[in-house]
Amino acid sequence: MPTGRVLLIYTGGTIGMGRNPDTDALEPLDFNHLIQQMPEFGGIPVGVDAYQFPEPIDSSDMNPQLWARIVEIIVGHYDRYDGFVILHGTDTMAFTASALSFMLENLTKPVILTGSQLPINQLRTDGKENLITSIEIAAAHHADGTPRVPEVCIYFSGKLLRGNRATKINSEGFNAFDSFNLPPLADVGVNIIYHDDLILRPDYERPMTPHFAMNTDVVVFTLFPGIQEETVRYLLTSPDLRGVVMRTYGSGNAPQLPWLMEVLAAATARGIVIINITQCAAGPVQMARYSGGFLLKNAGVISGYDSTVECAIAKLMHLLAHSNDAEFIRQQMCRPLCGEITLNA
Ligand code: ASP
Numbered sequence: 001m002p003t004g005r006v007l008l009i010y011t012g013g014t015i016g017m018g019r020n021p022d023t024d025a026l027e028p029l030d031f032n033h034l035i036q037q038m039p040e041f042g043g044i045p046v047g048v049d050a051y052q053f054p055e056p057i058d059s060s061d062m063n064p065q066l067w068a069r070i071v072e073i074i075v076g077h078y079d080r081y082d083g084f085v086i087l088h089g090t091d092t093m094a095f096t097a098s099a100l101s102f103m104l105e106n107l108t109k110p111v112i113l114t115g116s117q118l119p120i121n122q123l124r125t126d127g128k129e130n131l132i133t134s135i136e137i138a139a140a141h142h143a144d145g146t147p148r149v150p151e152v153c154i155y156f157s158g159k160l161l162r163g164n165r166a167t168k169i170n171s172e173g174f175n176a177f178d179s180f181n182l183p184p185l186a187d188v189g190v191n192i193i194y195h196d197d198l199i200l201r202p203d204y205e206r207p208m209t210p211h212f213a214m215n216t217d218v219v220v221f222t223l224f225p226g227i228q229e230e231t232v233r234y235l236l237t238s239p240d241l242r243g244v245v246m247r248t249y250g251s252g253n254a255p256q257l258p259w260l261m262e263v264l265a266a267a268t269a270r271g272i273v274i275i276n277i278t279q280c281a282a283g284p285v286q287m288a289r290y291s292g293g294f295l296l297k298n299a300g301v302i303s304g305y306d307s308t309v310e311c312a313i314a315k316l317m318h319l320l321a322h323s324n325d326a327e328f329i330r331q332q333m334c335r336p337l338c339g340e341i342t343l344n345a
């Protein structure tokens with residue numbers, strides 16, 4: 001049954017930042033400062049408790065140890081709250097949301113990440129609406145007491161997005177996030193319109209299983225016309241490398257260069273997992289469509305389907321931390337674990 005309480009986890013980000021008088025640059029302030037800027041807090045119809053990171057950060061400094069810390073905080077408070085709102089900088093919010101979606105297996109409560117483009121102490125801030133709506137979504141439940149959105153999501157500027165489908169698209173506008181390959185889970189205007197057909201249903205008979213480990217022996221690299229053999233060879237033979245997200249053209253194409261296919265096949269044979277993600281914002285990888293993609297398939301490269309880069313790298317880090325079996329990891333990359341990909345041909 002709902003507790004009527006939401007836990008706010010403040011990690012940092014623009015929402016709580018103020019100007020450093022010496023440099024004029026924005027930097028994180030402490031949580032009490034944020035609360036003081038929001039008398040509206042008193043009017044929220046659910047109980048809100050707060051947990052502050054000891055040192056609030058700009059999200060450029062986010063890392064897998066801090067993801068594990070967030071998981072620990074959620075686990076430690078799981079039974080006492082209906083849901084969790086994580087205040088986080090926008091720059092790496094999509095990475096954190098993707099990572100948490102794999103680290104919180106069979107999540108049965110909402111975990112909503114939000115932040116803002118303007119600090120909350122500025123008159124035109126977008127932070128207040130983002131925060132208040134996120135709290136409302138985190139507390140929302142069906143008549144039978146189950147939560148409306150038991151998923152890791154990003155709420156920003158009127159749209160509730162599945163976290164592992166979201167990407168930061170704008171460094172200036174208030175509409176900072178989009179999810180090109182999956183419609184919003186809810187649209188927020190005068191009312192909050194939930195799209196229940198898109199929202200995942202966990203197994204309420206099973207507990208949520210937290211995972212803390214991530215393996216960072218991975219890299220993202222982008223193909224471009226003129227890419228050099230020496231650079232790719234150097235990268236793919238670096239000693240500890242175990243996983244690669246390769247950003248290809250269009251529907252998963254690459255130049256038909258014999259040396260490239262040879263280097264990729266050799267890396268695959270050494271147990272490196274290579275995932276093909278398109279450089280396009282929307283649409284899936286379809287490796288059998290053009291011969292450039294087909295050659296990649298023959299070299300052992302695995303389709304990332306319609307995954308975002310943020311999600312593909314987070315999923316790879318999660319899987320590599322839990323298995324040494326490259327073939328098993330390749331199979332898992334081709335299965336949706338928590339709504340992160342849509343399978344296609
Ligand atoms: N640099 C900031 C951060 O990611 C930007 C933001 O919060 O929007 O922490």
